[in-house]
Amino acid sequence: MRPNSPPPATYDSIYCLFLTTHNSYLPSESFIFTIMKRIMHRIWLAIPFLVLAVLGWAAVMNVTVASASDKPTAADSVIVVPEPVGALLIFHDALAREDYVAARVVVDSLKAMDDPQMKPWMRVMRATIILTIAIDFNVEERENLFHSDLKAAARAFRWTLEQEGEESTPERRASLHAVLGTILLLDAQWENEMDGDVLKSLGPANEGYGEMKAALELDPDRMDALLGVAAYRFFKSNALKFLAWTPFVSDYREESIADIRQVVATFCPAQAGAVTTLAWALIEMDRPEEAVTVCEEWLDQLSNPRHLLEPYAKAYFVAEQWDEARDSYDMYLEAIRSGSQLNTGRLLGALNRAILCANEQQDWAAVIEYADEGLSQPLTEDVWSDYRTFHDGFERYKRNAAKKLAGDGQD
Secondary structure: OOOOOOOOOOOOOOOOEOOOOOOOOOOOOOHHHHHHHHHHHHHHOOOEOHHHHHHHHHHHOOOEEEOOOOOOOOOOOEEEOOOOHHHHHHHHHHHHOOOHHHHHHHHHHHHHOOOOOOHHHHHHHHHHHHHHHHHHHOOOOOHHHHHHHHHHHHHHHHHHHHHHHHHOOHHHHHHHHHHHHHHHHHHHHHHHHHOOOHHHHHHHHHHHHHHHHHHHHHOOOOHHHHHHHHHHHHHHHHHOHHHOOOOOOOOOHHHHHHHHHHHHOOOOOOHHHHHHHHHHHHHHOOOHHHHHHHHHHHOOOOOOOHHHHHHHHHHHHHOOOHHHHHHHHHHHHHHHHOOOOOOHHHHHHHHHHHHHHHHHHOOHHHHHHHHHHHHOOOOOHHHHHHHHHHHHHHHHHHHHHHHHHHOOOOO
């Protein structure tokens, strides 16, 4: 670990960002649906792997969790959870390296214990892996298991909150609220990103935000909760900024950016997620130069900077600094290609931006090279629905570049 890199999830919470990239929506969608989809997608730019942070905090706090029966009663036992610090650290490291095989080994080892004390945590960790792979690689696998895991885990933590009431410490209740908030946000993210059901995702998303807000009110020093609340408020305010002049919509963007900067300035596991969130927020505020500064300060400090490379390149692109933007997209493309599994959708999105940069530079040979790579990718049905416009664009830019090289000069 680098000396300045954020510490692992042992005694504090972590908010490693889960980034998704496409920003387009269908022109045929209704106005309200379009706005809500934009709100939810921007929120997901900052939805993290809360699990690692919250589980780490809860483990060392010996948070009690009720057993997860379908219909909890007063007879249900309250379980004192042991401190699986070693498992949490291995799980965190595996996900940070995008080594999903190693992450699964940790979950399988907890499952093999057949210990009811560990089941709620095992379920949340397993659901996290399922969702991570689903979004990262555009594959929908084990959806039923994902939902059943979250449902059982949510029952356990809700029941525990009800049983303990005001008797437990504020820090303990904050941990329970944070875990429950994590579960709800994971559920909402699946509904929005994988099923494309924006309206259905609003319920668990708002409820999850409420749980994270409750955690922050109980324990103002929780940086993971502060980041989650700030990110949610920023992207929602940003999506509704055109209504900020009305008495019904408040603009929390600057206040949220200040909160995110506070997390960035705090040496804690949430720091890495805050950096990426801040970069995206500054781009949304049309302050790309500030976003570049943030990214350059942190790129060498993160163990896996792939998620930060995207806003880094996007900031240069927005600023129309084509040389720097293309160099940055080349770095991002290399990170995508070298991943444990190729995400075709993410690759196509980055190639599209690289083509636009090369086109502005009038580097026609590079345009053709990028376009050929994109056109050579096998498009599954899911990828085609999300990136269907790229194929025609690649063909068009390739034809134009070939004409330029041939001396025709016509578009």
